[in-house]
Amino acid sequence: MKLAISATNLRKSYGDKVVLDGIDLNVAEGTIFSLLGPNGAGKTTTVQILSTLLAPDSGKAVVAGHDLSVNPSGVRGSIGVTGQFSAVDTMLTGEENLWLMADLHHLPKAEGRRRAAELLEQFDLVDAARKTPMTYSGGMRRRLDLAMTLVGNPRIIFLDEPTTGLDPRSRRTMWDIIRQLVKDGVTIFLTTQYLEEADQLADRIAVLNGGKLVAEGTADQLKRLIPGGHVRLQFADIPRLAHAAHILGGVRDDDSLTLDVPSDGGVQSLRSVLDRLDAGLVEVDSLSVHLPDLDDVFFALTAKENVR
Numbered sequence: 001m002k003l004a005i006s007a008t009n010l011r012k013s014y015g016d017k018v019v020l021d022g023i024d025l026n027v028a029e030g031t032i033f034s035l036l037g038p039n040g041a042g043k044t045t046t047v048q049i050l051s052t053l054l055a056p057d058s059g060k061a062v063v064a065g066h067d068l069s070v071n072p073s074g075v076r077g078s079i080g081v082t083g084q085f086s087a088v089d090t091m092l093t094g095e096e097n098l099w100l101m102a103d104l105h106h107l108p109k110a111e112g113r114r115r116a117a118e119l120l121e122q123f124d125l126v127d128a129a130r131k132t133p134m135t136y137s138g139g140m141r142r143r144l145d146l147a148m149t150l151v152g153n154p155r156i157i158f159l160d161e162p163t164t165g166l167d168p169r170s171r172r173t174m175w176d177i178i179r180q181l182v183k184d185g186v187t188i189f190l191t192t193q194y195l196e197e198a199d200q201l202a203d204r205i206a207v208l209n210g211g212k213l214v215a216e217g218t219a220d221q222l223k224r225l226i227p228g229g230h231v232r233l234q235f236a237d238i239p240r241l242a243h244a245a246h247i248l249g250g251v252r253d254d255d256s257l258t259l260d261v262p263s264d265g266g267v268q269s270l271r272s273v274l275d276r277l278d279a280g281l282v283e284v285d286s287l288s289v290h291l292p293d294l295d296d297v298f299f300a301l302t303a304k305e306n307v308r
């Protein structure tokens with residue numbers, strides 16, 4: 001496995017406030033890595049360090065094969081950063097913004113025009129190309145922002161909260177774009193406050209809290225870290241509910257006539273629950289399986305120490 005990003009023991013403090021307290025990160029090439037954490041956890045600080053905008057107090061990082069402290073310009077030449085603050089110039093049209101980026105990357109004029117046209121097409125901005133971003137929706141602006149990042153063909157892209165504030169449809173469009181970038185071999189380092197976004201997109205997720213990484217793994221691995229899976233059984237009346245509770249135990253709610261029984265949601269466990277109800281001649285109206293989601297994981301892992 002080739003690493004696009006590898007960081008060891010990154011530390012950063014502002015005065016006596018420790019923001020990063022020894023962070024290790026490894027991101028494989030061509031994957032999506034998501035950094036999650038509550039507000040103020042240090043996500044943006046991590047992105048700023050890995051993208052050379054900020055020097056760590058100590059620690060080492062290699063990004064796209066270049067050591068951050070030895071060859072920051074090598075790093076800058078291989079990455080793109082799309083942050084919470086957009087690089088879009090609202091006085092220029094969408095197309096002119098892209099041409100400007102092409103000039104900044106020293107692309108020959110014809111090549112810059114070709115690349116801009118290609119990106120306008122790819123990001124569904126052809127109709128908006130001659131308009132200024134002032135007339136764009138939030139989703140269109142984000143797409144233009146990302147398109148501008150791509151002018152230089154970066155191998156690694158840092159996306160700092162790319163869909164914050166977007167409506168669900170625009171968010172999905174952005175997700176499709178991100179997935180396509182990864183298919184083309186790009187590595188994505190994504191920070192997000194939407195757990196569903198990390199769940200949908202990320203190959204691996206790290207949770208940052210109190211200056212440390214408190215968990216790292218695939219979404220499924222993280223979900224298995226905490227208990228909370230259960231089967232919810234719905235009954236027609238209190239006697240049936242009471243009878244089932246007597247047989248199965250679990251947590252009973254008389255108002256909703258439901259009984260929650262711990263379960264990993266697997267077929268074996270469901271069969272055992274239903275068999276025991278059958279044996280006791282208890283009729284159940286309906287059954288639903290609930291597994292912990294990333295929200296549960298996030299709250300469990302970040303409950304103790306909330307920064308800011």
Ligand SMILES: Nc1ncnc2c1ncn2[C@@H]1O[C@H](COP(=O)(O)OP(=O)(O)OP(=O)(O)O)[C@@H](O)[C@H]1O
Pocket residue numbers: 014019037038039040041042043044045046307308
């Ligand atoms: N220049 C600075 N001077 C002092 N403190 C700072 C500075 N920049 C960031 N901080 C503090 O460092 C902490 C981490 O900030 P950072 O922006 O990295 O968090 P974040 O996880 O990205 O949060 P958010 O989700 O709110 O963007 C915060 O407590 C913030 O107030």
